[in-house]
Amino acid sequence: MKASNGLWKDLLDGQISAQHAEEIDTFETEIELRQQDKVDEKVFAETRLRRGTYGQRYDNGQRHDGSQSQTLAFADKQTKGPHTAWDAPGMQRIKIPYGGVNARQLDVMAELAEEYSDGIVHITTRQDFQLHFIHIEDTPSLMRRLAAVGITTREACGNSVRNICGCPFAGVCPDEAFDVTPYADALTQFLLGHPDAQNFGRKFKPSFSGCAQHACGLAAMHDMGLIAETREIDGQLQRGFRLVVGGGLGAVPRQAKLFDEFLPPEELLPIAQAIARVFGRHGEKKMRSRARMKFLIEKWGMEKFTAEVREERAGLKEDPRWTEYLPGVDQDCESAKRPPGELPEDTTGDQRYAHWLKTNLREQRQPGYVTVTVALPLGDLTADQTRSLADIVREFTNDTVRTTVEQNFVIRWVSKADVPALYAALDKVGLSEPGASNILDIVTCPGTDTCKLGISSSRGLAGELRTRLAEKSFQMDQAIQDLHIKVSGCFNSCGQHHVADIGFYGVSRTFQGYKVPHFQVVLGGQWEENGGSYGLPIVAIPSKRVPDALDRITGMYLTKRDKDERFVSFVKRIGKGAIREALDDLTSDAPTPEQDPNFYSDWADPRQYSLGDIGKGECAGEVVSQYEFEMAGAERMVFGAQLQLEGGNPDQAGKDAYDAMLRAAKALVLMQYDDVTSDPEEIVEEFKERYYDTEIFFDPFAGPKFADYFFATHEQAGTPFTADSAHHTIEEAQLFIEAVHSCYNKLRSEPATT
Amino acid sequence: MELQHVNVKIFVDGDLSIDPAQFINVFHSWTAEQSCEELLIDVADYRHVPAGPGVVLVGLQADYAMDDAEHRWGLLYNRKAAAEGSNADRLIQAFRAAAKACERLEAELPGLTFSRQEFQIFVNDRALAPNRPETLAACQTDLTTFLESLLGHGEATITAESDPRRRFGVLVHTQRPFDLAALAGAAT
Numbered sequence: 001m002k003a004s005n006g007l008w009k010d011l012l013d014g015q016i017s018a019q020h021a022e023e024i025d026t027f028e029t030e031i032e033l034r035q036q037d038k039v040d041e042k043v044f045a046e047t048r049l050r051r052g053t054y055g056q057r058y059d060n061g062q063r064h065d066g067s068q069s070q071t072l073a074f075a076d077k078q079t080k081g082p083h084t085a086w087d088a089p090g091m092q093r094i095k096i097p098y099g100g101v102n103a104r105q106l107d108v109m110a111e112l113a114e115e116y117s118d119g120i121v122h123i124t125t126r127q128d129f130q131l132h133f134i135h136i137e138d139t140p141s142l143m144r145r146l147a148a149v150g151i152t153t154r155e156a157c158g159n160s161v162r163n164i165c166g167c168p169f170a171g172v173c174p175d176e177a178f179d180v181t182p183y184a185d186a187l188t189q190f191l192l193g194h195p196d197a198q199n200f201g202r203k204f205k206p207s208f209s210g211c212a213q214h215a216c217g218l219a220a221m222h223d224m225g226l227i228a229e230t231r232e233i234d235g236q237l238q239r240g241f242r243l244v245v246g247g248g249l250g251a252v253p254r255q256a257k258l259f260d261e262f263l264p265p266e267e268l269l270p271i272a273q274a275i276a277r278v279f280g281r282h283g284e285k286k287m288r289s290r291a292r293m294k295f296l297i298e299k300w301g302m303e304k305f306t307a308e309v310r311e312e313r314a315g316l317k318e319d320p321r322w323t324e325y326l327p328g329v330d331q332d333c334e335s336a337k338r339p340p341g342e343l344p345e346d347t348t349g350d351q352r353y354a355h356w357l358k359t360n361l362r363e364q365r366q367p368g369y370v371t372v373t374v375a376l377p378l379g380d381l382t383a384d385q386t387r388s389l390a391d392i393v394r395e396f397t398n399d400t401v402r403t404t405v406e407q408n409f410v411i412r413w414v415s416k417a418d419v420p421a422l423y424a425a426l427d428k429v430g431l432s433e434p435g436a437s438n439i440l441d442i443v444t445c446p447g448t449d450t451c452k453l454g455i456s457s458s459r460g461l462a463g464e465l466r467t468r469l470a471e472k473s474f475q476m477d478q479a480i481q482d483l484h485i486k487v488s489g490c491f492n493s494c495g496q497h498h499v500a501d502i503g504f505y506g507v508s509r510t511f512q513g514y515k516v517p518h519f520q521v522v523l524g525g526q527w528e529e530n531g532g533s534y535g536l537p538i539v540a541i542p543s544k545r546v547p548d549a550l551d552r553i554t555g556m557y558l559t560k561r562d563k564d565e566r567f568v569s570f571v572k573r574i575g576k577g578a579i580r581e582a583l584d585d586l587t588s589d590a591p592t593p594e595q596d597p598n599f600y601s602d603w604a605d606p607r608q609y610s611l612g613d614i615g616k617g618e619c620a621g622e623v624v625s626q627y628e629f630e631m632a633g634a635e636r637m638v639f640g641a642q643l644q645l646e647g648g649n650p651d652q653a654g655k656d657a658y659d660a661m662l663r664a665a666k667a668l669v670l671m672q673y674d675d676v677t678s679d680p681e682e683i684v685e686e687f688k689e690r691y692y693d694t695e696i697f698f699d700p701f702a703g704p705k706f707a708d709y710f711f712a713t714h715e716q717a718g719t720p721f722t723a724d725s726a727h728h729t730i731e732e733a734q735l736f737i738e739a740v741h742s743c744y745n746k747l748r749s750e751p752a753t754t
Numbered sequence: 755m756e757l758q759h760v761n762v763k764i765f766v767d768g769d770l771s772i773d774p775a776q777f778i779n780v781f782h783s784w785t786a787e788q789s790c791e792e793l794l795i796d797v798a799d800y801r802h803v804p805a806g807p808g809v810v811l812v813g814l815q816a817d818y819a820m821d822d823a824e825h826r827w828g829l830l831y832n833r834k835a836a837a838e839g840s841n842a843d844r845l846i847q848a849f850r851a852a853a854k855a856c857e858r859l860e861a862e863l864p865g866l867t868f869s870r871q872e873f874q875i876f877v878n879d880r881a882l883a884p885n886r887p888e889t890l891a892a893c894q895t896d897l898t899t900f901l902e903s904l905l906g907h908g909e910a911t912i913t914a915e916s917d918p919r920r921r922f923g924v925l926v927h928t929q930r931p932f933d934l935a936a937l938a939g940a941a942t
């Protein structure tokens with residue numbers, strides 16, 4: 001904890017708005033009250049989450065060191081939340097609406113990273129900043145320093161309206177309908193702390209896109225996605241938004257559904273308010289796993305949801321804020337610092353520079369200007385780089401820089417004449433990485449590095465893939481260079497693996513009685529068109545073999561693609577079965593731990609992967625092999641379900657996914673009761689009694705979620721599947737199977753009881 | 755002026771001649787053994803960031819890092835918890851903890867050698883020690899006391915960090931090599 005914590009309030013006196021100052025004072029008091037045990041730990045946990053102050057891996061005081069679980073000797077104080085030690089370092093999320101920052105704010109971010117964190121500023125897939133290893137008692141000072149430059153962390157986490165995403169190219173993009181920035185800004189201000197947005201069962205994520213075809217705002221995967229459009233009405237060009245609702249990634253992704261084809265700007269704020277009220281009132285509150293808006297829409301259907309929101313809107317009391325910003329939307333809030341220019345001819349012969357010009361520059365709609373993407377490895381930059389970036393932004397622009405959903409920065413309004421000098425300035429501080437938005441620019445969530453839910457090392461894998469790809473990136477075929485890779489440390493999808501050309505998410509498997517980190521390979525997703533379709537997992541590959549898997553997939557694409565065929569179309573044409581076949585041998589023939597201990601640890605982490613968690617099993621041999629046999633069958637069936645879906649047979653696909661769940665459940669039941677038949681009713685009953693009612697199957701974080709998927713699917717058995725519902729059932733079956741694996745591992749690690 | 759959160763970076767002698775990935779393994783083993791005075795929590799790998807924190811061993815009261823800031827590898831001790839004593843005591847505590855870590859790294863990673871003449875001290879707190887000439891003037895005596903008590907002599911060149919936006923700190927270059935082993939030993 002910082003010795004200077006008592007000083008910042010006075011040092012920044014007069015520099016923080018009264019409202020921010022009061023909010024931070026209140027939070028500081030809440031910290032004190034929790035220390036005195038005058039606030040319940042659960043209430044305090046939600047309070048700090050709504051201030052962006054999050055937990056981090058090992059904050060329960062347990063850490064596996066490769067051979068045993070170690071207790072970290074945090075002082076015996078109050079907790080910060082259930083199972084969360086007070087002194088354990090945590091993560092601070094800092095909301096950056098639509099990614100808009102300025103140089104002064106970057107300077108402060110650099111200072112905070114140095115003084116409170118580990119010297120690294122991290123950009124998330126929702127355009128936020130994140131700092132890690134922060135002490136709870138330092139957070140009020142940190143927040144004051146942010147507030148002094150106009151940044152709030154309010155509602156950065158928790159069951160609230162999260163950061164409002166927006167195209168980083170808004171206002172300068174040649175393809176946009178109009179600049180969404182002022183609308184995103186207005187919605188941010190309006191919903192922040194709004195009383196109608198305080199009673200959600202889960203988070204609520206809005207996003208703005210300037211066009212339908214690109215992915216800069218990823219509107220289709222948001223609770224409320226707004227895509228700018230113009231229409232000629234009565235001879236006049238009018239602005240509006242195509243409003244889609246109920247999208248989301250997470251364990252079970254959903255594409256947002258159309259709510260309004262052309263929402264007029266004056267209806268933007270009231271409709272958002274009405275949606276918030278309906279979601280707050282009717283959204284699930286008890287079962288966290290069904291509490292996102294997508295589940296309410298699924299339960300009600302779009303017709304009912306739309307009608308409820310319209311009715312709510314009609315009853316809202318008029319609020320002047322709904323429209324008072326509108327007269328100002330066309331006043332250009334950004335301008336160029338330097339006159340427009342021409343890009344000087346590149347005579348340097350520098351291949352890296354040429355590559356950077358090709359991948360990191362984008363024409364603005366304003367002639368003579370470009371945007372420059374600063375590509376960050378794994379979304380990270382140092383405090384020194386952050387300060388240098390601030391200087392560069394000041395030198396070449398009028399403070400026009402934004403963060404992106406690909407964990408990069410975009411510098412806007414760069415005169416073409418300045419491009420060589422700007423490149424030189426970036427290069428001097430290690431920020432001239434080429435390959436923005438291509439295969440090198442791998443997006444990843446924090447994974448096992450810092451996230452409590454991480455299963456495999458997403459950052460470790462992304463770092464390894466980057467290193468390998470960078471060696472050959474200049475030589476790669478353009479088709480390969482254009483691919484997007486995204487990695488998540490678990491099924492929760494914070495790395496957005498569903499909308500990548502090639503996605504990965506972390507799972508674990510057991511070989512020879514030892515756990516091995518794996519990644520599911522996810523294919524069929526689409527990055528363009530605002531994340532236009534979601535991929536499905538085809539096979540789990542041991543972590544250390546994922547680079548080989550990537551080589552094979554890209555090799556197949558290169559040799560077997562039709563001319564100009566996009567990757568997503570290639571996967572569809574050639575079929576996931578063929579790709580899986582090409583990867584099959586990577587899933588077997590595991591070396592023994594003696595032959596290759598490396599295989600049993602994760603990337604950039606020498607600890608044996610959860611070895612001590614499982615140990616040698618106590619179960620009888622035949623039961624184990626029967627389990628493995630049944631599980632292999634379940635995995636085959638869920639993959640078969642995908643092939644049925646691909647082949648246009650959604651009903652069969654859904655049935656196969658349900659059968660896969662039954663088979664996986666049976667595998668577990670067999671461990672305790674080997675007379676179980678294949679009768680679905682009996683399997684469900686036995687599973688419920690043995691694993692659900694006893695809570696043995698419950699996930700430490702997700703609780704009964706995965707079992708609930710199984711029961712819900714069983715309830716619906718006999719109802720015909722649509723393409724949509726089959727897709728969801730396949731996702732749920734895959735997650736249920738992963739949960740069966742986890743439960744099995746857990747059981748095998750526990751000593752037999754008498 | 756109270757100097758807290760003292761950081762000491764002892765530079766690697768010459769260029770780094772070993773693969774920085776090895777620091778990950780060493781720091782994980784230190785964590786498993788809990789073999790430093792501070793509670794050790796985890797290892798953070800930032801090798802992908804140029805001129806960055808390199809590999810950080812995150813602790814509760816302090817972090818240890820094999821740090822590559824400004825493209826100069828070195829062992830960085832970052833004191834996070836407030837420490838007892840006078841300013842000179844706190845400077846000595848941080849230096850000794852850094853020296854001890856250097857000693858251990860040299861022993862565990864053959865080929866790695868730290869400088870015996872050059873190190874950096876800075877205060878990781880802008881409220882306590884803003885980077886301006888007055889701060890240097892105010893803590894000149896503490897620095898001299900520290901160098902004398904540590905090195906047995908005050909023969910060192912001190913260069914202050916000139917960028918006011920960076921943290922207050924000095925680069926120390928001693929006339930004669932100091933005895934890292936003896937200084938590290940004194941830490942126990």
Ligand code: SF4
Nearest residue numbers: 445451454489490494
């Ligand atoms: S995807 Fe999983 S591992 Fe990654 S940040 Fe989200 S919850 Fe954590």
